[in-house]
Amino acid sequence: MKSKFNKVRLLFLYVVITAVWIILLARLGTIQLVHGSEYGEKARAQSSGKTKVQAERGIIYDRTGREVAINIVGSSLSAYPRNKSEVNKIHRYLNRINGWKSGTSRKKYKLKPERFRWIKRDLSDKLATQIAADSVAGLYLRKGLKRDYPFDEIGRQIIGNTNIDYQGLSGFEYNHDSLLAGLSGLIDFLRDGKNNTYNLREVPLVKPVTGKSMVLTLDWYFQEIVEDELKSAVKEYNALSGTAVFLDCYTGEILAAADYIENPTSGVLKLRAVSDCFEPGSVLKIATMAALLDENLVDLEEKIYCENGLWQCGRRRLRDDKKHDTLDIQQIMELSSNIGIGKLAQRLGGEKLRDVLYKFGFGQKLRVDLPGEASGVIGDPGVWSEYNIAALAMGHSISTTPIQLAAAVGAVANGGKLYRPHVIKGIIDSDNRTIKYMEKECIGRVIEEDNAEILRSFLTGVVERGTATPVQSSIISIAGKTGTAEIPDPENGGYRRNKFNASFLGYFPAEKPRIAGIVILHQPEPVHYGGHTAGPAFKRMAERYSIANSDLLKPNTQLKADGNDCEMIEVTDFVGRDYDFAKTMALRDGLTLKTNRESGLVVWQYPPANRKIPGSEKVAVLVNSSEDDSIIMADLVGLNMRTALALLNYQGIDFEFEGCGIVKKQFPKVGEKISKTTKCRLVCGNS
Numbered sequence: 001m002k003s004k005f006n007k008v009r010l011l012f013l014y015v016v017i018t019a020v021w022i023i024l025l026a027r028l029g030t031i032q033l034v035h036g037s038e039y040g041e042k043a044r045a046q047s048s049g050k051t052k053v054q055a056e057r058g059i060i061y062d063r064t065g066r067e068v069a070i071n072i073v074g075s076s077l078s079a080y081p082r083n084k085s086e087v088n089k090i091h092r093y094l095n096r097i098n099g100w101k102s103g104t105s106r107k108k109y110k111l112k113p114e115r116f117r118w119i120k121r122d123l124s125d126k127l128a129t130q131i132a133a134d135s136v137a138g139l140y141l142r143k144g145l146k147r148d149y150p151f152d153e154i155g156r157q158i159i160g161n162t163n164i165d166y167q168g169l170s171g172f173e174y175n176h177d178s179l180l181a182g183l184s185g186l187i188d189f190l191r192d193g194k195n196n197t198y199n200l201r202e203v204p205l206v207k208p209v210t211g212k213s214m215v216l217t218l219d220w221y222f223q224e225i226v227e228d229e230l231k232s233a234v235k236e237y238n239a240l241s242g243t244a245v246f247l248d249c250y251t252g253e254i255l256a257a258a259d260y261i262e263n264p265t266s267g268v269l270k271l272r273a274v275s276d277c278f279e280p281g282s283v284l285k286i287a288t289m290a291a292l293l294d295e296n297l298v299d300l301e302e303k304i305y306c307e308n309g310l311w312q313c314g315r316r317r318l319r320d321d322k323k324h325d326t327l328d329i330q331q332i333m334e335l336s337s338n339i340g341i342g343k344l345a346q347r348l349g350g351e352k353l354r355d356v357l358y359k360f361g362f363g364q365k366l367r368v369d370l371p372g373e374a375s376g377v378i379g380d381p382g383v384w385s386e387y388n389i390a391a392l393a394m395g396h397s398i399s400t401t402p403i404q405l406a407a408a409v410g411a412v413a414n415g416g417k418l419y420r421p422h423v424i425k426g427i428i429d430s431d432n433r434t435i436k437y438m439e440k441e442c443i444g445r446v447i448e449e450d451n452a453e454i455l456r457s458f459l460t461g462v463v464e465r466g467t468a469t470p471v472q473s474s475i476i477s478i479a480g481k482t483g484t485a486e487i488p489d490p491e492n493g494g495y496r497r498n499k500f501n502a503s504f505l506g507y508f509p510a511e512k513p514r515i516a517g518i519v520i521l522h523q524p525e526p527v528h529y530g531g532h533t534a535g536p537a538f539k540r541m542a543e544r545y546s547i548a549n550s551d552l553l554k555p556n557t558q559l560k561a562d563g564n565d566c567e568m569i570e571v572t573d574f575v576g577r578d579y580d581f582a583k584t585m586a587l588r589d590g591l592t593l594k595t596n597r598e599s600g601l602v603v604w605q606y607p608p609a610n611r612k613i614p615g616s617e618k619v620a621v622l623v624n625s626s627e628d629d630s631i632i633m634a635d636l637v638g639l640n641m642r643t644a645l646a647l648l649n650y651q652g653i654d655f656e657f658e659g660c661g662i663v664k665k666q667f668p669k670v671g672e673k674i675s676k677t678t679k680c681r682l683v684c685g686n687s
Contacts, residue, residue, distance in 0.1 A: 054144055055182030057166060058211035060159060062220040063253075063425055067150060069159055069173070074146035075128035077119040079111055079139055086138035087111045093136045094119070097127070121164045122146060147173070155223045157259055157271045158216075158370065158423065170270070172216075172423070175371040179427065182211030210430040217253035217425045222246065225544045226256040230519070233537035234260050237502075237524035244541065245273040245402050246517030249410040249507060251440040252419030254368075255515060257403070273406075275372035277399035278520070281485025282336045282530075283505040284357075284395030287408060288345055289333055289458065291356035293451035297347040298329050300454070304340045306332075311339045316387040318342050321484075333458040334466030336482060342390030350384025353392055360408045360446050361418055362400050368421050376400045395485060406518050408446070409480070409505050412455055413513035416447040460510050468504065471535040474660040475645070476546040478539060479513075480506015482530035487523070500528040504535040508542045509552055515542075550606060550646035571619060573609030574602045579623045592618045596634035600625040606646045620647045633680075635670040636663045641684050654679045661686035 060069035081087045094105040111117060119139070123131070131141050147162040160171020168177030185208030226244050234242040245257040259272040292298045309323035320339050324331075332340035345353060358364065363378035379397035381388045391397045403421050411418040420441040427436040447455065459479040463471045467482045483503035486495035502524050507516040519534040519541070527533055546552040572589050574582040579595065582602050586593045600623040607613055620634065620643050631651065636644045644663050648655050656679065665683040668674055 054166065055184050055208035056145060056210045057147065057162075057182065058180040058213040058428075060172070060180075061213065061215045062218050062223075063216060063255075064219060064221075066220050068155060068216070068218075068220055070148050070150060071145045072148045073143055075123040075125075075131075076121045076142045076144065077123055077128075077131060077139060078142065079109065079117050079119055080115070081111055081113050081138035083113050086136070087113060089136045090138050093139065097130060151220060151224070154227060155218065155220060155258075158218065158223075158257060160371075171371065172214075175369070176214065176424075180211045180214065183209040185209075212435070213428040213430075213432075214424060215426040215428065217248075217251075217255065217423050218257075219255050221548060222256040222541075222545050223258065226541050227258045227260065229537055229541045229544070230258050230260045232540075233519070233521060233533065234262055237521055237527060237533045239502075239521040239524040239533070241272075241522045242520060242537075243273050243276070243402050243522075244517065244519045244537075245406045246515055246541070247403075247406050247410055247421055249414040249513050249516045250419070252407065252410070252421045253425065253440075254403075254421055254423045256517075270372055271370060273402040274368055274370050275374055275401070277374050277376045277401055278501055278522075279396055279398065279485050279488060280400050280405060280503065280505075281395040281483040281501065282338075283405060283409075283481045283483035283503050283518070284398065284400070285333065285336065285341050285393070286412060286455065286459070286481050286505065287357055287360045287362070287446075288341055288348075288353065288393040289329075290360075290412060290447040290451065290455055291348055291353060292344055293454060294356075294447055295348065295352070298344060300329050303328055304332060304337075304343055306337050306339045306343075309339070311342070313342060313390055314386040318387070318390055330458050330461055333481070334461040336462075336467045338390070338394045341393050342386075345389050345393030346386060348389070348393075350381075350389045350392065353389060354378050354380060356446075357392075357398065359418075359444065360411070361404050361443065362398065362408070366404060366407060366420055366443070368403060369424050373403075374401050376404060395483065402518050402520060405503075405505050406516055409507060409518070410516035411446045412452050412459075413479075413507040413516050414452075415449045416445050416452045418443045418446050456510075456513070459506065463506075463510070466531075467529070468506075468531040468535045470532055471504065471506070471539045473539050473543055474657075475543045475641075476508050476552060477510035478506055478508045478542055479510035480504055480535075480538070482535060484528060484530045499523055502528055502530040502533040504530050504538045506538060508546065514552060515545075517541075547645050547649050550642055550649075567615040568612040569615055571605075571607050571609055571611050571613060574605050574619070574621050575609070577602050579621070582621065586619065590615060592638075593621050594618050594635045594637075594639055595621050595623050596632040597623040597625055599623070604647075604650055606643050606650075618643070620644070622647065622650065630673050631675065631678075633666075633668045633670055633672045633674050636666045636680075636682065637670075639663050641682070644682060648680055652676055655682060656680075657682040657684055659684040 057071055059067055062068050079090055081090055090111060091105040095102060109117060109119060128141065135141065145166060147166065149156065158171055160173040161169050162173050163169045168174035168180065173180065230242045230244050241259065241261040243259050246255045247253060248255060257271055257273045303326040305326050306320060306324040308325060309320045311318045318339055320337050324335065324337055327335065327337055327340050357378050363376055365373050365375045376399045379392060407418060407421050420443055422438060424438050426434050426438060429435050456479060459481055462468045462481055463478055468480060471478050483505065485501045487499045487501060489496045501520060501522050503518060503520040505518045507513040519538040521534045524533045569590055572585050572591065579598065579600055579602055583593060602621045603624045604622040606620050617640060618638050620639055634647055640662055641660055661684050663682050664685050667681045
């Protein structure tokens, strides 16, 4: 009986097992044969696919080849927990590595199973290394490119920045994003059961295309000087903010541009030199005088009665800051007489004056290759009264941008040609080949060359004898025009009481202009005159840049060759020579060397090789020793100031000086060991 029961039970088990296998095989057949392609596609979609490969963004260089915007590898942390257990582990881990109290991570990151969330997009290298070593399941460390700016905040108002997704957000980065960004590529990937991702092939399906690199016209050393001095001026003169822009007179290339606001209310990066307008005041008299000269409406010998400082101009009164009886044309510019220029402008008439200002680039966009450019407005009252004409002539009833003014004075400085300001010098492909070079573009002639020369003499007089005497420099000759403009009151009409914008618009060197620019201080207190606030700031910027670029320095006109004023000697190339051999070469060529060491290799010289100098002028050389790398004070006595300052600047040594001409005394003494913090003092004279 028991044996029969066991047989039945075994038969039952056999039937059940057979039935299960039949069901499994049927199910397997259904999956493989009926839905095989459908399920296979789903599996492939879940475990593999195509993803974008980030293209490398183009590098941005300044005009000297400095990298001012580069790419570095950064790490980002994201979470994709598969269940509640992983969610809890992730929260505990984030609390631990960040030093947070229990529960902080849960409040900050509301994680859910099978939901993606960024934790931190830009990790420090230290934190990324730690996470890579001890991370928990559900956290993913991703590496990718990010933008970096080696000079930190210097020039950022121009360059702008990128967002966290590596896209241009403001400034140059935004305006030229399509060129800089490049094109993303595509790769195949495979994901395993632990959600780790692997590339299926080394070569991507579509190779990413690196963005174009761009060379700017900016000189980053000059940019740093301008930003530093602008900040100092805003603080020194208690101004609300400041703006400065400098460009090449002969090409329109922007060399430096900056803003500084003491208490910014917005974090938006923009360049106010291009985007913001203001009433320029007396600096606009340059354009008015250019029009008068070109129209042959003034006689340089004539005298204009300036009403002792108060002129009834139609139904309004026009004032001068100081009382003047009669002034000639040059004095009207040098002393910035509102009444004088207002009376002369009547000869032009309102329509003619407006047309000339438009020709100078005012009231229109110059199409600068930077975002946010404003056009400004030239006032048109419809019926031109005496006062309307006078107001426009002296820089009121018009709004301009700083870049328009810099371009305008640059045109006067170069002889009359208005060049379009621009910041792109060239475009480079990924193989470092220049694929586009930006040529200078002349918009038109704004003043005849002969008249530009006359006007330049007026602007030199402004600094030598007029309203800008604090701008006089013993290092670099400067010419220009001051402006002290009342600030309009848009709410109540008219102008705000005792509130001014101070400016200095000019160029340097005065005798052979190379660089033009403007410095504006908004509402300086209590001194508000442009010649005493913005002017000295302009001067300091010009001096510091010129010292670093010794070819700009003012020549010493009182240098005389010993016994032979006309003898000129071509400078020998001493760089790379042993100093003993260099001395022999100098003696042969009739040159005298001044140096810091008596033995070693010559690594620098000034004046440079092949330049012709008077026979009495000495050549400075710096000598390096392989046995001693300390800084040795060079022999500067007998050098002209230009050469001495070029040497000190090359060594990075701070200095102060008295007088001008030839160095008579120096401190520290020749041969002393010094450091980068040493301050050198020079006493100069011409006798």
